[in-house]
Amino acid sequence: MNTAKRDWKALLTRHEMLLLYVLIAEWLFFYFAGTTTNRRGVVVGFGTMDRQFDILRHSCEIGLLALALTPVIITAGIDLSVGSLLGLCAILFGQLWHDGGLPIPVAAGLTLALGALAGGLNATLITALRLPPLIVTLGTYSLFRGLAEAITRGSITYTGFPETFLFVGQERWLGLPTQAWIFFVVALAVWLLVHRTTFGRTFRTIGLAPEGARYAGLPVERRLALVYVLAGLIAAIAAIIYTARLGQAKADAGTGYELFAITAVVLGGTSIFGGTGSVHGTLLGVAAIAVLKNGLACLPVVMGMNAAEEMSGLLTGALLLLALTASVLPKILANFRSRPHAPAP
C-alpha cells in the first residue's frame, strides 16, 4: 500500500519535477552565458538582480492569465477571451478614471466588477445554454476586443496616471516589484482553491466526467460559472497591472496573451482534455517561458546574436515539445519493453 502511494505521488509530480529541472538548467545556462561586464565595468545581463526583477514584472500579466486559465482548463473548458478582456478592462479602467473622474481605487474596484461580469457572460452562455466553451469564448474573444476598439475608436489612449498608481507597475515594494506581490497573492489563492478545497476537487471531477459529477450531486453549473467568472476577475486584475506598468490604457492591450497563457498552462502539465493539472505546474510553465525569453534577449551581448525574438519563439516551441516528449517517454519505453518479440502475421 505504501509503495502504491509513492507510485501515485511520483506520477503526480513527475511532470512538474521535470519542468523544474528544465527551469533550473535554463537559469544556470543564462546566468553563465548571459552575464558580462560592460565597458564601464558594470556587471550587466541576465545575472543582475535588476534583470530578475524585470523578468518578474514582465511575467505578471501573462502569469495572471495563466492562473485564471488553469481552473478553466482543468474543467475541460477553455477561455480564449482573457486577452481581449484584458484589453477591454484596461480601456474601461482608463475611461472610468479619466472620463468618469473617479478616484483610482474606485475605478479599479469597478473594473474588477466589470471583469467578473464579462466572465459572467461567458459563464452564462456556457452553463445556461450548454454551449461549447471554445465557441463561446471565440465569440467573446472577438466581442471584447471589438468593444474595446469601438469604445476608443481604436485611437484613444488613456495616460497621465498619477505616480501613486504607477508605483504598482513600475516600482518596488518591500524589495520586490509591487505587482509581483499581487501576483503572488492571486497565485496562492488559486493554488489553495484548486488544491486544498472541495472546489478544486469539483473542477477536476467536472473535467473528467461532467455527467458523473452531476450524478454525484456536485453543483456542476455553479462551479463552471465560478471558473469563468474568476477568469474574468483575474483578467481585470491583469488589466490594471498592465496599465500601471505601461502607464497607458489602449485597446490593443493584451493582444495574443491568451495564447501565451495557454502555452504556459499546458507546458505546466495541465491536460487540455481536463481533469489533471496543477497551479504550481502552471507557475513553473510561466517561469520557464519567461526565463527563456528574457535570457535569450541577454545573449546578444555575449554572442552578438540579433534575432532574440525569433529565437525565443523557436526555442519555446522546442521546449514545449521536449517537455511533452520527456513526460511520456517512460511510458513509451515501458510499452516497448513489454511488447512481445515478434508480431504474428
Added chain:
Amino acid sequence: MKTYFRELSVAAALVVVLLALAVFAPAFYQPQPLLSLLTREAPTLVVACGMALVIISRQIDISVGAQFSVCSVCAGLLAARGWPIYLVLPASAACGAFLGALNGALVAGLRLPSIVVTLATMVTLRQGLNLVRQGEFVNLPDGVQWLGLGQTAGQWLIVLTALGFLVAFGLGLRHLAAGRFVYAVGSDAEAARLAGLRPQLATFLVFVLLGALTGLAAMMNVAQSPQVQPLSGSGLELKVIAAVVVGGVAISGGRGNLWGAFAGLLLLACVAPALTHLHVEAYWEKAIQGAIILLAVVADGLRSRKGGHR
C-alpha cells in the same frame, strides 16, 4: 431536421446576413466582386475540409496557418527558381503533407495532446520562417498567377476545385468506410481499437491529409497574386477552426459534417465585406463578428436546453 439543427441555424444566420445585404446593399451581388470574394475564400475552404476531419477525429491542428505560410514561401521560391507550375503544385502539397506528417507522428506515435504539439510546431514554423525570410516578399515570375490561365478562368478553376474538395470530402465522410472510421476514432478511440480499427494510423493519416490540403490551399492562394508574403497564413488557423466549430463540428470529436463547416465559413467570410457594404465603421467589425458567432450558436443552445439531453 433534428440532427442537422446546428447546421441549419448557422445557415439561417448566413441567410439573414445575405438578405440584409440584398436589401441594404444590393451592390454586394455583382458577379465579378462576388467571384473574387469566393476565390479569396477558396483556399480557406480547402483547409477547412481537412480541419473538419482532424476535429472530427478528436484532434486539433493550430499550426495550419504556419504550415500555409511555409508552403506558400516554398512554392514561391520554387516558382521563382523557374520550376514549372505542374511541379510546384505537388511540391507544395508534399511540403504540407510532410509538415502534417510531423504533427501526426508526434500526436499518433508518441500520443501527445495535439493542441500542445501543434502549438509548438506553430511557434517553431512561424518564427523559423521569420528568421529565414525577415518578412521579405517573394516575387513570382509571370505565368504563375492564375496558373497561366487568365483571370476569369483561373478564378473559376480555383473556386470549383475548392468546391470539388468540399463535395468529395463531404460525401466521402458520409459514404466511404474511411470517412466513418474518422467518426469512430473521434467518438471513442479505445472502442475503435477494440473493434479492430487502427486509431493511431487514422489519426496520423488525418494530419497528413490536412497538411497536404494546406499545401494545396497555399498554392491556390499563391496563384492569386504575383507575390508571396511570408506572413500570408497568419490567423488562418483561427479562421478555419472558428468556421468549423461554428458550423457544428464538435470539438470533442465524432460529430458534425462538412456542410455545416461550409455554412460557418461563408458566414464568417461574409461579415467583413458586409460591413464594408453597409458602410459600418471598421471599429465595430470585431465586436459584430463576435456577436454573430454567439448568435449563430445560441439558437442551438436554447434548443438543446429545452429538449432534455441525457
Added chain:
Amino acid sequence: KAGADKAAKELGVQLLFDGPTDSNAAKQNEIVENWITLGVDVIAVAAENKEGISTALRKAQKQGIKVLTYDADAMTDARSFFVNQATPEGIGQGLMDEAARLTGGEGEFAMIVASLTAANQREWQKHVEARLKEKYPKMKLVAVRPCDDLKDKAQSEATAMLSANPKLKLIMAICSPGVPGAAEAVKQAGQTGKVKVMGLGLPNENRRYVKEGVTDSIILWNTGDLGYLTIYAGVALAKDELKQGAKTLKAGSLGTFSIVGDNILLGKPFIFNKANIDQFDF
C-alpha cells in the same frame, strides 16, 4: 536595418537590434527595459506607443543612457533627439497632396491601414484627414479598413471597397503590404486606371503594379538611410558630440543633416512612379 548595420561597422560600435514582428507596445517596453539592464550606452526606438514607451525611456535616461527616437516619436521629454525622415504631419500631407494630384482634387477615396490601434498608423491617418478637411473639400474619405499587415487581407478589403463604393476614385494604403494588395484587387476588378492606387511602400514589392499602371505612386522614406543616420546620431550623442541646440549633424557617407529643434531631419520623402522606379532595387 541594413543601413544601421553599415553605419555600425563604419563606426566600430556594437549594435543590438530587436523588433517585434507584430506591433506590440508591451513587448517593446520589455525590450527597452531589457536593454537598460544590459547597460547599453544609447537606445534608439521607433515608438510603437508614444506614452507607453516613454515611461521606459525616462527610466533609461535616469540611468544615464542616451535616448533617441526615430521613425515614430515618443514624448519629447523622454528622449534627446528624434531622427525624423518626415514628421507625421509631413507624411500625412504628402500622402493627401499626392492623392489629390492623382484624382484632380475631387471624388471619393478609401484608406487601408495596418491596424486600427497602431500608433503611427493612427497618427498618419489623423494628418491625412486634417489635410483633407483643410485643403480638399471636394474629396471624401468613404472607408478606412484594417488589413493586419497582410497583403491578402488588404486585397479582400479592397475588393469589397470597390464594389461597395462604385464612385471610388482612389485607394490609399498607409502600410506597406496594403499597396500591392489593393493594386491586385483593382487589377482583378478590371478597374485599372479608373481607380488609382497609392501609398507607402517599397519599390520591389510594387514594381510590377507601377509598371502596369495599376499603382500610380509609392511614397517611401528611405529606411536604409534612416537607420544609418540614427546610428551616427546615436554615436555622436554617446560621445557627447551632439548636444541640445546643435544645428547640424555629419553622418558619414550621407553628408550633413540639419537639425530643427530636437528633430534631426532626413529630408523629404521620396516618391516613386513609373518614371523612376527602375533606378531602385530594394
Added chain:
Amino acid sequence: MPITLRALPCMSSPLLALSQLTKSFGGARALRGVNFELQAGEVHALLGENGAGKSTLIKIVTGAHQPDGGTITVAGQIVAGLTPAAAHALGIACIYQQPALFPDLTVAENIALRLEPGSALRRVDWPARRTRAHDLLARIGASIAPTAEVRTLSMPEQQLVEIACALGAGARIVIMDEPTASLTHKEQHLLYAVVRDLRAHGVGVIYISHRLEEIFMLADRVTVLRDGQSVGTHPVDGLTETALIRLMVGREMTQIYPPAESVPGETLLTVRDVGCAASGVKHVSFDVRAGEIFGLGGLVGAGRTELARVLFGLTPADSGEITLAGRRLTLRSPQEAIAHGIAYVPEDRRRHGVVLDLPIAHNVTMALHRHLFPTSWLRFGAERSLALEFIRDLAVKCAGPAAPVGSLSGGNQQKVSLARWLATKPRLLILDEPTQGVDVGAKGEIHRIIRRLAREGLAVILISSDLPEVLGMSDRIGVMAGGTLTAILPGHSDAPTVMAAALGSTEKGAA
C-alpha cells in the same frame, strides 16, 4: 459470415488453449500463469471473485491487452502479438463487460463498424447496415431503433447492442463477459437461447457470470480463477453450488438472502401520480415506509431507471407530487435530492457511478463534500480513513485508497459506487442494479448492509434485474411496464407472478 469457411485444421486439438498466461499492470499482477482450454461446441464458464482476472484474461484473447508471458493457441496454431483485428480475423468475438461502443454513432453503424470487413475506400451501404442491425437486434429480442444514437441508450440497451455485435460476427469463439449483468428476465432467457443455439452450431462460448444459477443452466464446464491463477476445470454436472462457491472463494458460503428482521415503520416516501414527459414516466403512485425495502421489477426499458432519475431530480417530474417524511418536494437537481436525504446508486457505473480517473478516496467522498468538508477545506486524513473503512467493509480489492478506480475490476468499481452513497447516510436509498457484476461473497455482504440500513430506519428502493435478488430482498415489489407502475405485489411472491405482471401489462399496454 459463413462459419463453414473457417474449417478447423485439426478437429482433435482444442479450439482455444491458453497456457501459463501472465499479465501485470504496473506492480499489480492480474494474471500469474493461467491455463485454459475451450472445445468447439461447448459453453465454458469462467468464474472467480471480483478482480480474479477474468476480464483481463479475455482481453488478452481478443487482443485488447498484450500478455507478458505464456502462449495462446487457436485451433492448434500458436498466435503471438494478437491485435483486435487479428483476433477478429481468427473468428473471435467478444461482449465486453464495459460496452465498447461509439456514443456519437447510431446503433446500426456501431454494429457495422465491428462487423464489416473490407478496404477503407469501399462505399458504405446504409440500407444494408440498417437491415442487418434490425435483424440482429430482433434475434435477441431487443426493440432498439437502428437509427438511434448509442449515447441516448440506457445501460441494458447498450448491452444488447454489444450482444448483437458479437452474434453478427459469425465467430467460432464467442466470449461473453457478464452479458446478463443488467438484463432483465426476459432478455436473459432470449440470450440463453442464443447461447444454446451457438453451441449447437459448434461454436465455443466462454461465459463469465456471477449468477451461479446461469452457470448451472448453461455451462458444460467451468474454470475457476483465483488471484490470477486457474485453480481447476470441472464439468458442471456433479458440481453443487456450495462446492462452486468454495472453489471461487476458498471457504464455505451459502447464497441465501438474509431474512427480513425489522418491521417497517411510518410511511416515508409518497409518490402520487408522478410523470415526466421527457423520460416517458407517467402516472406512478406508490409509498415506501421507513425500514422497508421496496423492490422494482420489470423488463428492459420498462422505465425503472427513468423513475429513479425522476426521484433523484435528474429529470425533474412535471406532474404529480412527491412527499418525503410529510414534506412536499420539488426536486429539480440531484443537489436538492441529496439535501433531502435521497441517494441514488446509478446503473451505468462507468459513466455515472464512478469517475474512473480519480482515486477511490475521492470517489467515495464525492457526494459527501458538505458533511465531510463543511468549510470547503479538504481534510485528507478524514477522507482517507473513511475510504479505508469502506474498502474494508465491502472488501474492495485494490492497491489502496489512492488507486484510481479505473484500475479496479468491474465488480470492485461497483462497490466503490455503492460506498459513495452509503457514506452519505441517506433517508431514502435508491439502488439501481447495486450488485451487477459483484461476486457472490461481496453480494452477500451488500445484502447484509442493505438489511442493516433498513433496520436502522432507511427506506430502500431496490431496482434489480436479478429477479431472485428482488424476490429475496424486498418487503414489497412494484412492477413497472411502459413507464408506469402496473402492480404492487407482496414480498413473498414468486418469479412467475412477477414475470406475469411485467409481461402481461406490457401486452396490455401495447394493445
